Amino acid sequence: MAPENTIDAPGSYSQAAIERLFTRHSAFTGRVFSTRSYPSEEKLQQAILDGELELGLIAIENSHTGTLHTTLTMLVDGRLSPVRAGLANAPRVHVVGEYIHAEPHRLLAPPGATLEGIEEVRSHPHVLEQCSRWLDDHVPRARRVAELGTGWASKAINELGDPSIAAIAGEKALEHYDNLIELAQGIETYPSATFTRFWLLGLEPAKGERHHEPRTSLAIRTKNRPGALFRVLACFALRDINVCTIECRPHVRGAVEAHSPWDYTMYLDVDGVPDLDPGVCEAIMNLREFADDVILLGSYPRYTLEVMNGTWTST
Amino acid sequence: MAPENTIDAPGSYSQAAIERLFTRHSAFTGRVFSTRSYPSEEKLQQAILDGELELGLIAIENSHTGTLHTTLTMLVDGRLSPVRAGLANAPRVHVVGEYIHAEPHRLLAPPGATLEGIEEVRSHPHVLEQCSRWLDDHVPRARRVAELGTGWASKAINELGDPSIAAIAGEKALEHYDNLIELAQGIETYPSATFTRFWLLGLEPAKGERHHEPRTSLAIRTKNRPGALFRVLACFALRDINVCTIECRPHVRGAVEAHSPWDYTMYLDVDGVPDLDPGVCEAIMNLREFADDVILLGSYPRYTLEVMNGTWTST
Numbered sequence: 001m002a003p004e005n006t007i008d009a010p011g012s013y014s015q016a017a018i019e020r021l022f023t024r025h026s027a028f029t030g031r032v033f034s035t036r037s038y039p040s041e042e043k044l045q046q047a048i049l050d051g052e053l054e055l056g057l058i059a060i061e062n063s064h065t066g067t068l069h070t071t072l073t074m075l076v077d078g079r080l081s082p083v084r085a086g087l088a089n090a091p092r093v094h095v096v097g098e099y100i101h102a103e104p105h106r107l108l109a110p111p112g113a114t115l116e117g118i119e120e121v122r123s124h125p126h127v128l129e130q131c132s133r134w135l136d137d138h139v140p141r142a143r144r145v146a147e148l149g150t151g152w153a154s155k156a157i158n159e160l161g162d163p164s165i166a167a168i169a170g171e172k173a174l175e176h177y178d179n180l181i182e183l184a185q186g187i188e189t190y191p192s193a194t195f196t197r198f199w200l201l202g203l204e205p206a207k208g209e210r211h212h213e214p215r216t217s218l219a220i221r222t223k224n225r226p227g228a229l230f231r232v233l234a235c236f237a238l239r240d241i242n243v244c245t246i247e248c249r250p251h252v253r254g255a256v257e258a259h260s261p262w263d264y265t266m267y268l269d270v271d272g273v274p275d276l277d278p279g280v281c282e283a284i285m286n287l288r289e290f291a292d293d294v295i296l297l298g299s300y301p302r303y304t305l306e307v308m309n310g311t312w313t314s315t
Numbered sequence: 316m317a318p319e320n321t322i323d324a325p326g327s328y329s330q331a332a333i334e335r336l337f338t339r340h341s342a343f344t345g346r347v348f349s350t351r352s353y354p355s356e357e358k359l360q361q362a363i364l365d366g367e368l369e370l371g372l373i374a375i376e377n378s379h380t381g382t383l384h385t386t387l388t389m390l391v392d393g394r395l396s397p398v399r400a401g402l403a404n405a406p407r408v409h410v411v412g413e414y415i416h417a418e419p420h421r422l423l424a425p426p427g428a429t430l431e432g433i434e435e436v437r438s439h440p441h442v443l444e445q446c447s448r449w450l451d452d453h454v455p456r457a458r459r460v461a462e463l464g465t466g467w468a469s470k471a472i473n474e475l476g477d478p479s480i481a482a483i484a485g486e487k488a489l490e491h492y493d494n495l496i497e498l499a500q501g502i503e504t505y506p507s508a509t510f511t512r513f514w515l516l517g518l519e520p521a522k523g524e525r526h527h528e529p530r531t532s533l534a535i536r537t538k539n540r541p542g543a544l545f546r547v548l549a550c551f552a553l554r555d556i557n558v559c560t561i562e563c564r565p566h567v568r569g570a571v572e573a574h575s576p577w578d579y580t581m582y583l584d585v586d587g588v589p590d591l592d593p594g595v596c597e598a599i600m601n602l603r604e605f606a607d608d609v610i611l612l613g614s615y616p617r618y619t620l621e622v623m624n625g626t627w628t629s630t
Contacts, residue, residue: 040451063565066384070444073379125440128461129385136355146443146459193565226557226586233545242541245563245579250378250508264560271541 009037011173012151013101017198018057021099027212027301028097037151041071048093048203055096056201064194065126067247072267075201076219076295095217095298097200103170104186105131105194108154111181113163118142118183122153123168130194131168134187142166154180205298208273212301215244216273216280220266221293232266235286239279242271263292273299324352326488327466328416332513333372336414342527342616343412352466356386363408363518370411371516379509380441382562387582391534391610410532410613412515418485419501420446420509423469426496428478433457433498437468438483445509446483449502457481469495520613523588527616530559531588531595535581536608547581550601554594557586578607588614 015035022028038044038056047053061067075093105127109118115138121128122145128135135142147153147167154173157165158180166183167173174182188194199217208214222228229248236243247267272280274296287294330350337343353359353371362368376382390408420442424433430453436443437460443450450457462468462482469488472480473495481498482488489497503509514532523529537543544563551558562582587595589611602609 064385064388066382066564069381070379070447125444125461129440132385144461146440146461195565224559226555227552229558229561230548230552233548237542237545240541243544244539246544247562248560249381250510 007039009039009149009151009155010035011154011169011176012037012149013103013170013172013196014057014059014149014198015151016103016170016172017099017101017196018200020101021057021097021198021200021303025097025099025301025303027209037149039148039152041074045074045093045201048201051203054202056093057099057198058201059126059196060199062126062130062194062196064188064190065129067267068126069249072219073249075297076265093201093203094205094296095199095300096202096204096206097300098215098303099198099200100195100303101198102195104191105168105188106170106174106182107166107184107187108157108169108173108177108180109166109183110157110161110163110179113166113181113183115139115183117164118166119164120145121166121168122147122157124149124153127168130188130190133189134184138184138187139166199298200300201298206300208275208299209301210276213271214273214276214299215302216270216299217297218268218270218284219293219295219297220268220287220291221295222264222266222291224263228264229266231290232268232287235283236268236270239283241277241279241283244269244271275299322354324354324464324466324470325350326469326484326491327352327464328418328485328487328511329372329374329464329513330466331418331485331487332414332416332511333515335416336372336412336513336515336618340412340414340616340618342524352464354463354467356389360389360408360516363516366518369517371408372414372513373516374441374511375514377441377445377509377511379503379505380444382582383441384564387534390612391580408516408518409520409611410514410615411517411519411521412615413530413618414513414515415510415618416513417510419506420483420503421485421489421497422481422499422502423472423484423488423492423495424481424498425472425476425478425494428481428496428498430454430498432479433481434479435460436481436483437462437472439464439468442483445503445505448504449499453499453502454481514613515615516613521615523590523614524616525591528586529588529591529614530617531585531614532612533583533585533599534608534610534612535583535602535606536610537579537581537606539578543579544581546605547583547602550598551583551585554598556592556594556598559584559586590614 018035022031038047041058044056048056058071059068060071118139120143125146127150128144150169153167154169154177157167158177174180220232233243248264274281284294333350337346353362356373359371363371373386374383375386433454435458440461443459465484468482469484469492472482473492489495535547548558563579589596599609
């Protein structure tokens with residue numbers, strides 16, 4: 001479970017996502033790039049901080065299985081972020097793009113495999129959960145093994161070559177690994193409504209451009225006082241700034257030290273960017289008056305998925 | 316992965332949680348009860364609807380790994396809920412209690428096992444994630460196998476008796492399975508700040524009592540219009556009702572049909588109950604004016620965890 005940084009595991013959903021983002025979104029097209037995988041979000045973040053990697057893509061939420069909260073926590077106050085230690089000018093990563101990926105999940109296995117013979121299915125834990133109903137119905141006795149991601153799972157079963165061990169992954173894995181065949185497709189519980197949102201990370205904050213309808217993501221820490229949530233939203237509503245989404249979580253770290261396990265971190269996405277929208281700047285200054293901490297995760301061009309004739313189209 | 320309803324798997328965190336809730340919280344003490352496990356939240360919900368089970372306990376969120384979103388979706392619009400099909404008077408389950416469980420995670424294995432010899436670790440996927448840093452450091456080559464829960468994982472490794480296969484579970488599993496030993500304790504990434512919130516489910520809504528400081532959980536569906544979130548919170552703020560927590564997720568079902576993948580379901584916990592607080596009633600009526608759907612998940616006595624001298628105490 002802890003391969004070296006030098007090992008690559010192509011064929012992941014992230015790889016498919018980054019290739020599509022860089023060919024479909026006008027803010028990113030025209031770049032020449034190569035991709036590689038990292039065995040954890042922390043190592044990917046460190047590679048960006050070290051200048052080894054220009055941009056990194058991480059999954060942040062799925063419409064079925066929810067937010068990848070451990071990743072969000074890492075971005076806000078992970079052990080790799082020197083900002084949390086008071087070093088406000090130290091380098092840190094910023095969210096500089098988003099992408100929403102929708103693709104049917106596939107069950108892949110080495111040649112000779114049959115559904116009846118599958119004893120083990122490997123994938124990212126969220127992907128296993130997204131397919132749990134199908135797995136219950138079709139391979140009820142198969143062990144479900146958590147891998148670092150769909151690329152790592154595909155690489156592992158390709159190397160093992162054991163027809164009783166399958167992986168759940170996408171088209172990219174099927175393309176990349178010559179020795180894998182597809183046993184089933186579209187095995188997610190909600191076939192028309194399972195999509196994953198990715199964030200693109202970089203060392204330099206992105207410059208907002210009006211025609212990209214940019215959006216800003218923030219983390220806000222407040223005491224759990226009556227009305228705290230409402231006051232946060234009011235800072236934006238009073239300035240006609242739309243808050244697109246919000247999530248609250250209790251603080252994960254230092255609960256015992258602080259004697260305050262139920263203080264909150266709120267995660268917000270708002271329309272607009274501080275660079276271009278004075279209202280967003282003012283709302284953030286207003287927040288700092290009463291929040292313990294306001295952390296700008298980044299501003300980035302919006303990515304939207306539209307449904308056209310029953311299939312997803314990016315716009 | 317799909318045992319029959321007749322199989323029991325004691326020794327889970329849920330079992331520990333329900334025993335503590337029923338001995339520590341004044342709203343529930345004094346009852347005589349027995350417990351049993353179900354192989355899925357859906358089967359547990361169905362057992363309540365069928366009258367086979369009086370009350371059921373399900374994990375709903377963890378401070379480290381976040382909301383168990385699939386479970387929340389099941390409660391709101393799962394295939395088992397006849398309300399969603401327009402049968403408003405058909406039976407459905409209600410949230411009637413909450414409990415917050417904090418206990419160090421333990422690595423358990425059959426006698427003779429050593430850390431060096433562990434090749435496979437089984438547990439609930441969220442628990443595996445809560446311990447991932449320790450697993451990376453101490454058993455980096457071990458497969459991580461997703462089980463239905465910590466009771467199922469403990470039962471499985473106890474039956475297999477293979478000293479290379481371990482489970483992550485709690486004290487209850489160690490008590491129940493004579494043939495398991497503890498290899499490590501406190502292996503979660505955030506030892507002082509990992510706690511799980513459970514909901515108690517029943518067929519009859521709970522009657523609110525003022526001295527229990529009751530709380531109400533709701534799901535609200537709205538179109539993704541500018542200011543939608545703020546208007547929802549304003550319904551409560553205008554009436555001095557505290558919103559304790561909020562989470563937004565895109566609708567999971569029917570996205571293609573509706574051509575609206577980014578409409579939201581919001582999950583809110585608010586202080587008070589419609590029975591006792593006219594303001595809560597009025598806020599809900601106000602919400603119905605502009606929300607597509609307002610679903611009362613239930614009202615229940617509050618459960619709080621306090622930190623006393625570095626250890627958790629329930630109050």
